[in-house]
Amino acid sequence: MKQLFIRPLWPLMLAIVVVLSLVASWFSLQLWQQQQHTAYLHQLSRHAALLAMHPLREQNSQALSQTLQALQQHSVLPLQAMAVYDKNQQLFAATAGSEEVLSNYSPLPSATQPVVVADGMLLFSVPVWADVQQQGRHDLPVPAISSEQLGHLLLVAGPSSAVPFWLMLPMLLLVLLAALLLYGWRQKKQQKRARQQLLLSQQLQQGCVADVQGHDFALLIDAWQQQQQRHQQQVRSVARDAELRLQQQEQQHAHTAENLLQLQQSYQQLKLHSQSCDQQLKFWLELCHRSDSLSAVDLRSKIQALQLLSELHAADFSLQPDHFWLPDWLAQQAPHWFSDNKLPEQFVFDEDPQAYQFKMNIDTRLLSVLCHIFSSYCQQAAAGQDILFSYRFCEVPQKQLKLTFKYAGAGFSARWRQLLLAQPDSELTLDDVEAEVARRLLQELHGSISLNSLEDLGTQLDILLPVSWQKTSQSKLCQSILVLDERACRLPLLKQSLAAIGEQVHSVATLAALPEAVQLRLVDLVIVLLPDSCATLHQDAAQLTTLAERYQLLFFTSDKARQLWQPLLASRLLPVPMLLSHVSHALQHPNELGNQQLLVVDDNLTNLKYVQAMLSGGGLRIDIAMTGQDAIKMASNNRYQLILMDIQLPDLAGTEVTKRIRQLRHHQHTTILAFTAHALPDEIAGFRLAGMDDVLIKPLDTRKIAHILAKLSPADEIR
Template identity: 30%
Template sequence: MNRLLGIGMLSVLMFTTFLTFYQVHHQVRQDFQQQLAMMNQLLVKATTLLLLDDTEQDINAFYSTAQHHAGFPVLSITLLDANKDVISSTGLSTLLQQPEQDWFADQHQILWLHHGRILSSQPLLLDQQVRGYLLLEAGNPPFPWALWLWQLAIWLCLPCLLLLWLWRRSNRQRLLLEQSYQELKQAMICWLEGEPDVPLTQQHPMTGLFNQLTERMKQKQQAHAQQGEELARQLEGIEQSRVALQQQQQQAQQVMQQLSQQQAQTEQETNQLLRLLVQTAQPWQSSLLQDVLYTRQGSVAVQVSYLPDWLAQQAEQWRQLIKPEQTLLLEEDNLASEYQLHLAADSLALCCRALLRLAAQHSCHSQLSLQWRLAVAKQELHFLLLLKGESLPADVCQQLEMATELPARELALDIQLFSFGCKQLSAQVTASCLDELGSSIELCIPCRYEPCAPPSQIAKVHLLAEPKLISPAQLQSLKLVCHQLQHHHSLGEWQAAQSEPTEPLLVVLPEPQHQEAHGYQSLLARPGCLALSTASQLDSWQPFASSPVLPLPQTASELATALQQLEAYSPAAVRLLVVDDNETNQAFIQAMLASFPLQLTAAMTGLQALELCQQQVFDLILMDIQLPDLSGVEVTRQLRQLANYQQVPILAFTAHALPDEIALFKQAGMNDVVIKPLDAPKLTNLMKWCRPRPPGSG
């Protein structure tokens, strides 16, 4: 602030000095102009008189004297006539050499020229007429050097005095600040040490502020002390609450552990109970309980599934879920054998079982058709259930279509299971129904496809099935597993074809009351025959078959497995030794077994049978009891001593057998008894003992 004040005073002083100098200089200039005007008037009067009487030399002498005695520097005095020609001059002015300038006027004028020169122009008037012109050229007026020196002295002295004053003032303030700093420092030390009296003088500028600060600090200390006490009490209360909460938390954890253990135990007991119920319940009840158990697991894994094999695993259970008056068809896609699918297969099986149970519950007299379509480009799998005949109720179809959106408590159990499976599969459901015409439920399931090598096909298969007994879907499944399928529409057509006994035969059995039922019974005893029948007729046909009769429908994978087993039969695969001394019986047996893939060898005596068995290994032996040399019981005992005949079936072939005799036969090592003569049922029983050996065995 002091510096700004000093600079302001210096500026005012310099401005005042400059203003004074300007006024003095202006006054000197005005005085010079007055002197020049007076001299010019004197010269005009004198020149007017001289022009009347004197000569040009007198005028020059006068002008020289006037120039010499002038009180200011006169450069030249020039007299011109009316035509502006020079009459007399003390020194010709260089201004007259500039014709472009007009230096003459009708009245007196003073011109300040450059380079410090002054020109005075005065016309000469006689009788109100211009007789000539008088030009007076002078130099600069005398400069006031004393004034400049005085101003310079003021400008030099005043800043020095001002700087000296500022220095002394700042030095005094510095000393005061140092003294105040020392006092303030001492006071701060005393205040920090807790001394109540602060050693500050009453005149110190910081005394009042420091006292206010001290008072505020005391108040804040008191407030902080009170707040600290209050916070300490609150902290103590919080600590007590924390200890109480910790105890409550420990108790809650113990209770939760007990509840968790009880829940786990209850869950385990429930699952055990459900598994027990699964074992003891009916097929549809067992599948329902299995699905409930599946939903209780929670997590669902994505699996890599080969669709034909997966269908084969599920088909048996699906056949058990439908009612006897219902029929089930399985329609597979031709592309199913070329890809593996990445999807939650268990969830898909859950949806299928739930739909089949609903169909069995609401559509008792309908034909069910399960269809599969692969959309490889869209990475989707389409599953379609068609019910032909009696349809599902409209409200059931609507709930199935909106199963994933409706609350579970509003749905029936099977629809809840269906909804769970659809959510796990991210499937889109479309359901429709027409009264008395049927229903359709379609699932569009996103999945990922992975190409795989298609399974090997069977070279040639004979199919004996009346057209009404086999559907196009079943024919399509057969074409997927065999390279060449020869279809025979009747038993007579099959017998006329005279096929090779080693080629697999697939038979779709008619009703047991069929007019050619006896011919089908004989055909079932053929080892290379695979029989299919409806579920309601299995028990009627099974006693006549040498292998299990399979229920309809059969998937492509199931048919492929069964037919591959049939392919194991070859002309040398089943070797039969018939030991009988009656040639008529030998011829009859050969005639009965001519159409079967067997290699038949005959032995007339017991010793011949032992010799043949030592040369090769037979798969089945039909042993007569009464032989001319050794009894069949003795031959059997000796054969059981051989290493290769420990497990070979040996059947007693006799006209009569009492219980004691049968016990003797089995004690000797025989497996069963065949009563003479040989007929179709006995032939079927005989073929059941034919076990094919692996190709290449001795």
């Protein structure tokens, strides 16, 4: 019965499939045409935005209107309106009739994707930037990072013309006619085969085997094979239906399991949020009960911790990374880690020698709070002992920032260890707020922590925070630094940190060794950590004052030593602990003429004394040399801003001395003036070829002294 019902219907099913295929093809053609229309309008709007950039910047509305009019006229698609608005949302330029068209769609939607506003119209809104950098394909402009938006372009396009469906009707009729003809031919063939099979069956039943021909047996076998094929097809059809039902049931089961999992996750999140709210409420209630027994500093600290904890539990909380140099950020934020907004003298900072080679990206507010919590705890546990704080940039196995607190004192309590590892054995109290905040901060920053504490050896806290950074091409600020600290245990840390801004870092441990150390090598900067007590105070202060006249010195001192040294030193005293940012800032902003030195080379002692007398009132330090070798030796061991070079010296010519001085790295940009009694044009040309900047004719007068002082520019950088 099923075969009789299905077999005659296959032409009808074929016709239905063909009709559906034609309809689907028509819809696909419509969709493809619409996509092409949208892509063209995308490209047109981007090119129009690029063309509008210059007129909009120059405020040339007439030229921009003409450009838009030309684009509308030459467009292959119907454009109803094109208009450009400035950054104040005012109409700047438009094509003819655009204002009337745009008024029908007020207020205008703002979208970077096409929006269907009415009657099938498409509206585009494209920003116009002040400058554009090209990335990838040339037809996809991308605004520069620092670009400013000058305005935006609006474009309204009419609906695309649809392909009429009646064009498909002839093809549909031909397919239906072919299906009917095929159906008739197949029916006739099946009827003929059925008559033959019936006749053969009757002959076999009557025993008329002799009348059966060979082709009749073949026909019988063929009929039996067809019946078997139909049976197999029915079996396969039933199997496919069963498999399809099984797949549908499995998909429904998987979908149900997925929904159940999502519901469980949502329930767990709601449960955790509810527990968090209950816990915070208990914290606030406990704080209200204990507010009278807490000091103002502790009360303020608890309130800030609870506020931050509430913010961390909020659903809309997100990280806000900043782009910064860690040494500069450390100098600004480290004092705020403590209640008096001042770095304790017990802190010693070990900064990464590559600190200024990386600009880091991380949420600085969360990082500052994390350091504040652990710094305060370490300060209490160290009980006045030194605390070493260090940071390092690690690239293996991934980019990480490693923060280390190390001190000799009591280790972290078992309660803090449990809270930081999220394994508390009892309910949280108000005293656990700081540890809970630290745990949540580490969780938000995806960081990890390790605590190592050994009795009589000290405690070390390591924090690893995954960060991203960009390498910079910033060169070191100076070539040679000399650091003085009578605490020998601190010198290696200072030298290692100062390697971030100096190519060479040397050290001495006593004030008495400082004069000899600066004479042995060319030093750009001398850093002195003044001791808290000194037996030869006045003598050492006078020695430091003398060195400050010739070299650039930075003084760091404790509060106790400040009262001792400040009355005797005219220089500014910076507080300890010393940070890289303090030294870097001092190198970039030196005194105007504090370390200007002048070298006068002349074999006539009378001339030298006269030059010294004439220039001594300018606040300069003047060195003299009477031979070329002496001049080369003094230039090798000192940094001069200007050199007056006599041409005729007893051992070497002034031009040869100049050539050798120019070979010294720190004198490649020094101003060198030829100091001679006469000079012809050819001689002046030879002086310049030797490396001299100008010629100064003897003797000196007021005008020439002014010329020398003009050549001495302020020492705004150390090369």
